[in-house]
Amino acid sequence: MTNRIAIILGLLIVGAIVVDAMFFGTEHLIFLAKKMLELMEWIAFWR
Structure with missing residues (x-):
């Protein structure tokens, strides 16, 4: 996962x-x- 994808995904989650x-x-x-x-x-635990 690139930094750009991680930032976009994080912003989508926070926005939601x-x-x-x-x-x-x-x-x-x-x-x-x-x-x-x-x-x-x-x-x-299962890890």
């Missing part, structure tokens, strides 16, 4: 989070962040 927060609020983002942390811990 901002748009989602503007329209639906931030309550579910906390839930998704907790689930993402659980997933990363589970993946690290």
Whole structure:
């Protein structure tokens, strides 16, 4: 992955989070962040 692709992908993800927060609020983002942390811990265990 080149730096240009990584920057574009990062901007798309941040933009999607901002748009989602503007329209639906931030309550579910906390839930998704907790689930993402659980997933990363589970993946690290199986690594």
